[in-house]
Amino acid sequence: MKKYVIYTRVSTQEQGKSGLGLAAQERDIDIYLNQFSDQPFEVIGRFQDILSGADDERPELEAALKLVRKTGAELLISKLDRLSRKVSFIAALMEDKKVTLRVASMPYGTPFQLHIYAALAEQEREFISARTKAALQSAKGRGVKLGGLRDKTNARNKASKAKADKFASTVLPLVQKLRDSGETLQAIADALNAADKPSPRGGKWTSTTVKRVLARA
Incomplete structure (x- = not known):
């Protein structure tokens, strides 16, 4: 054995x-x-x-x-x-x-x-390390502030969150009213789709999308 x-x-x-x-x-x-x-x-x-x-x-x-x-x-x-x-x-x-x-x-x-x-x-790990260092050095040579890239990303994330919060507030009263009346998340999604109300990303509503809007309340 x-x-x-x-x-x-x-x-x-x-x-x-x-x-x-x-x-x-x-x-x-x-x-x-x-x-x-x-x-x-x-x-x-x-x-x-x-x-x-x-x-x-x-x-x-x-x-x-x-x-x-x-x-x-x-x-x-x-x-x-x-x-x-x-x-x-x-x-x-x-x-x-x-x-x-x-x-x-x-x-x-x-x-x-x-x-x-x-x-x-x-060898592959060594090459990846060298490539990363070369890319950072090249960016530094062009005057790119590496820390600034992170700041721009954070700013975009904050703007995206603010936009989502604003959108949620426009539909929240209706969603909350339907939820308080005992409707399921999917039933609320179906009602919003029937009313031709686009989701935050412009597509169809789903139970998950409704749940996220309620979570922003």
Whole structure:
């Protein structure tokens, strides 16, 4: 029977508390175990770190690897970047003869393919970082005040909210009267559509649109 040690990672304490990202990792791992494992299996350990992908000091990963080396089990992760974002770290692990790595999202990936994938992903991250810095430097060279862009966005958001509030006030008396008489949100939407009253965005009314108008009261 094949043995697996499962390792998952999320990058912040908040993700760890809320479960963000973990459900997707566990889903991919379950798919691999149930559809791609080539023989009956047993999961002998589960480990999880809540640390940045740039941090190689991970106590739970070290514990998982210790169990893998001791038992001959395979280390199973959902995606390669859950292990590390550094190709050097991944390459060193692949050279460890006592560690067999399985990536759920790449069920047929060979060690060579995984190494190439890690290298390409690292290059892409470096390029994105360089491109972002170049764009900011170019904008600065043209005299663009980067902080001013945020101010303009905030101003647009405030203007949009004021416009929505003003529109809501014009239909609110009718909507509130219908609601107070016991009409459902959908019934109110149907009445407004029958009266050819456009919604805030100029389209048809829905129960959700009516609910939003009431919320602005």
